[in-house]
Amino acid sequence: MDEQKIEFYKGPAGGWGALKSVGRALQRQDIAIKGAKTLLSANQPDGFDCPGCAWPDRNHASTFEFCENGAKAVAAEATARRAGPELFARYSVAELAEQSDFWLEDQGRLTHPMVYDAATDHYLPIEWDAAFALIARHLNALPDPNQAVFYTSGRASNEAAFLYQLFVREYGTNNFPDCSNMCHEPSGSGMRPQIGVGKGTVSLEDFEHADAIFIFGQNPGTNHPRMLGELREAHKRGAKIVSFNPLRERGLERFQDPQSKMEMATMGSTPISTHYFQLQVGGDFAALKGMMKHLVEREDAGEQVLDHAFIAEHTSGIEALLADLRAESWEALVAESGLSEQQIRQAAEVYRQAERAIVCWGMGITQHQHSVATIQLIVDLLLLRGNIGRPGAGPCPVRGHSNVQGDRTMGIWEKPPAALLDQLEKIFGFKPPREHGWDVVQTIAAMRDGKGKVFFALGGNFASATPDTFETWKALRRCELTVHVTTKLNRSHLIHGREALILPCLGRTEIDMQAEGPQGVTVEDSMGMVHISKGINPPASEHLLSEPAIVARLAHATLGVRSRIDWLGAIENYDRVRELIEKVFVDFHDFNRRVAVPGGFRLRNTASERVWTTDTGRANFYAHRLPTDTPVHRARAKGLDTIVFKLGTTRSHDQYNTTIYGMDDRYRGVFGQRRVVFIHPDDIRSLGMRDGDWVDLQTVWDDGQERRAERFKLVPYDIPRGCLAAYYPETNPLVPLEAVALTAGTPTSKSIPVILVPHLAAAPAPSMPLFEGATA
Template sequence: MQEQKIEFYQGPAGGWGALRSVTRALRAQSIALKGARTLLSANQPDGFDCPGCAWPDRNHASTFEFCENGAKAVAAEATARRAGPELFAQHTVRQLAEQSDFWLEDQGRLTHPMAYDAASDKYVPIGWDDAFALIARHLQALPDPNQAIFYTSGRASNEAAFLYQLFVREYGTNNFPDCSNMCHEPSGSGMRPQIGVGKGTVTLEDFEHADAIFIFGQNPGTNHPRMLGELRAAHRRGAKIVSFNPLRERGLERFADPQDKLEMATLGSTPISTHYFQLRVGGDFALVKGMMKHLVECEDAGQATLDHAFIAEHSVGFEALAADLRAESWALLVRESGLSEAQIRAAAEVYRQAKRAIVCWGMGITQHVDSVATIQMLVNLLMLRGNIGRPGAGACPVRGHSNVQGDRTMGIWEKPPAELLDRLRDVFGFEPPRQPGWDTVESIRAMRDGRGKVFFALGGNFAAATPDTHETWKALRRCDLTVHVTTKLNRSHVVHGREALILPCLGRTEVDRQAGGLQGVTVEDSMSMVHMSVGINAPASEHLLSEPAIVARLAAATLGARSRTPWLALIEDYGRIRDRIEAVFDDFKDFNRRLAVPGGFRLPNPAARRDWATPSGKAVFFTHAVPQDTPSHRARARRGDTVVFTLLSTRSHDQYNTTIYGHDDRYRGVFGQRRVVFIHAEDIRALGLKDGDWVDIHTVWDDGQERRADRFKLVAYDIPRGNLAAYYPETNPLVPLESVARDAGTPASKSIPVVLLPHAAGPL
């Protein structure tokens, strides 16, 4: 068993530590030579797109456009290990459920479709035709199509996602919970009414021209390592990089590029942040409002600060915002941000002095109750100085999974616009449902309450990714049928309905050969670039189907003669699917032809050219009050003298989303373990405890339900007092279903009010 220790990490992000980690990941999966060859084909014109994050590639013809996380994702998918029928014959589902998330996925690639057998409590092999027939029977038997729920992971390709939404809408529902609901839904919900698009407005080229880059609630060293290359280059040419994060994150401090021979040979590194502000958890709203207040005060004092031409020509709502900023209390902004007035003004002054600025944000912004309002304040900040729609400036929400943005573009959305439904009707000859569907949290409630009967997941690990674990698992187990399309075994397969199927699919790295020959799929990255991905490895099993094939065959089995869509013909050649995408979405005109260009093409972004698709035809300044009634505010008011902390959930460096690659968090100095909670040393002493003690974490909520996560080790860390951080999915049981972002529904996993109690049993 790996040694458990806490040991401060002194090196930079990247560097030799990253290379050693990649080597270990390849060796651990017994694919060192094969894995190296596979990595050399990642993000090539004729290769596959990295199945990891959605950060774009600088040069899609580069040989080495992959990072530590991408290498781990490739290694995990290309593993030599197999989880075939023999594994399931040896273990009951109850026994599998007792294993860790790491153990489940570490068994390797799934090889056969499997069906749950209640009599033996085991999964047993099932033929593909029988599996599709079973699902079709359940779907056809439902009295209301809205009793079926269709989840989508961000790893699904554009082709699979398009067929999926088409099938489900022809079946009769808009129940499309997806991973966007749990991450960047607030970005779209905030930006669409403000600037007319729900996507970022920048490209990688803008990073070459920005004078300042502001990073809110993001840890690129772990979550988007390739972004560090852009930040490193920006720092070296003199751009200011201003980071706001409660935790000191090594990737925001300094970085050694593994592709820089001199830096590697000399053990050197490059600083990243020129300014680093450790605000309190959830303090971003007050911080940004304070920065804007400083700008208005400078303007009022006669210092040319605001872009009046932009404001007059392109916006509405400025006067109301300016009046609100002038009236705002500095004392309130300081208290709620956790920064001093001088710190807020210093950050604002960097922004004021920059001619061109980019604002980036991640889930440290989106997973809060007031995240939509916070994002609108970030966009307000950009608009005050005209930093949208010109080179070197703009909004940059940094998405997570590789095609989470593309899935939404393809129509994976529980609240589809009427224009999309009209076009589907006209092209495919059926009337799509107009009633909005359920998002992720609404779907959990529906299953829990008996209104959701069938749950189908195109990828992902729903049981591990979602909040309020006890309620979510109870909900899944109430279903008549649960189905998961996946490459590897995970927690969701052992938290199942009365009947259950596991359907194994091809991975992004694998050859997909259909009747029309070798096929490729497309993805859209975080900056709206669409490009082709073609696998190179032999499939892990001859019994695997591609995701488009699974969707098409299920649609044919379920809809039968009532559908005019030639489902099986479409998957003979994925170019036919892209022809249908082009017929529905004008932005994909000449789709197949444009893919022939290396690197693909960028989708239009009206806001990037200052074309505002809003009711007024202009960008909108939104005015919001500083939140003073958050879950943590209410919890502290109820608990009086009891110390209530605000807990944020985070990833370790050895995981991506719910996939656990190992038990180390190298940059935070945690090795061989995951049940740790990061806390200020003074808070440990105030509790009468010591560094390394074990505690139980209890949520403070007002619904009478106990939510707890037991046995976490206290780790003294550089984090503001009153704040905690711990890993998910271990902390998901602490997030109430009711704690969601206003106007977006995203779980507020970054601001959980909790108390710490000594763990009576002590360490195991």
């Protein structure tokens, strides 16, 4: 393991530090030359789509269109390391479970389908046909299809996702928990009834015209580094960039563009944020409401602030919102936001003075109890000045996985619209189920309670990504069968049901050879652009199948002659899958022709056209009362003799979701370790502790269940008092299963009430691995 140290980072985001990190990632995977060649095909017209984030590509023909974290994802996939049957013969599942998540990922690409053998506690090789027969036998033996669960990761292609939802609905269930349930579900839940679409309305071109860009709850330097290029250009032309974040994040402060010869040669950088407001964790709701209150006060004073023509022609509900804002107390807004009244008014003035404004947000907004209401306040703010449906303006939820938005477009949703089900019945001749299925949290509860018996995952790392880790693991272990389609070994493969399968698939960088030649798949980025992705590397093993092939062969094995769909014929050439897609979704008309154009095409977005497909036929304002009875409020009201903190989980710079690429968090100054908790220096002193002390985190909740994460190092950081930040998945055990966003069901991982207690070395070791190292 690298040297463990805490060392303040003085440089900008990007730049030479990013290039050095990319070089180390390629060397670590033993692919320095191959990896460099592979990276040059990332996000190119004749290459593959980056398997990392969903940020759009500015120029498909530029010299290189990848960022540091994208390069790490590509390196990890193109690695020369292999995790074949020899690895599973060497280690039992119990022995593998003692290793860290980083170690598991670092073993390399899986090469053979494997089946769990309970007698030896080892995974053994299995033939593909036998694996499909095993799954089909379990599925067809269930008395009710709703006892099966089909999880989806946001890295699945449109073709795989479409075939997956088609198979599962013909099988008979809508149990489609997916990664959207854990990240941007509130974005769709908030925006659909408000403006008629669950997606953002902006394109990359809009960033060229915006006078102001507001960033809430997002750290693009780590999570979407390519976004920094857009922000850099916006700053250089004079746009205001206003960031709201509890932590000082280097990517929101300064950026050195690796493609700028001048900045690289002179060690220069470009500022990003013109205004930086460090609100308290969860303070965005109050800050947004305060900004709107300021606008209304200016309007009431006789100034022309609101876009009355737009409001009259396009919106509904303005009077209720105005009455609510006028009645709101500045004292309460200041207390709940953690900002001063002057700071809130300053942010509102930037918005008032901007003719065109974009508002971006990430999971710092969505993973709260009142996240749906907060997103609706964001849209309210935009609607007040007509900032939806015109160039340079609009809402921009910045999503994570490269095709998480496309999966939902393809029908991966536990609450399918009736129109989709009608189309499936009309085109394919079966009656799809109409009752809603389970989301992620409901799935965990159902499996724990014995109602969910078969768990199938198309990608992802369910055991590590989900909340309330002990409950999740208990749930998975109660299943009769667990199946994971994956490229690499992860924690979920070791927290298994009575029977278990690991099915290795092709990665995005690899050539997908089917009966009629090499195939390309499509993805949809965060801004609704659909483009094709074609791998360039030979597969890591001759035993790998593509995700579409796995789904089609499983459907064929499970449904047999009762299905009228030619599953095996569809995957001989993915053009046929796309022809099926365009029959179901009108926006995909002429799919094969349009996606063949370099850069692909953009899906229609009705809200960007000021066409409101809502119940009122208009964009709807929503008024929301300031929450004063959250779990944190209740925990602090208990009168405990110690500080109750708001914990927000985050990820390190050497991490993408639950995938750990390394042990450093360069921009925050953490090296060689992950079990740290960021805390204000004055809070350390108030606890009677010192920098570097070891503590345990304990959740303060109402159900009496003890939730504890052990042995975290205190790291003083620029964060508001009373707030903490720490990495997940290490802190996921602290998130109660019932702690979810209202009306969206997303785990509230960004606002957990916790206390800190000194870690006692003699205390019992936790009954689960520490993720970072071996066991405690």
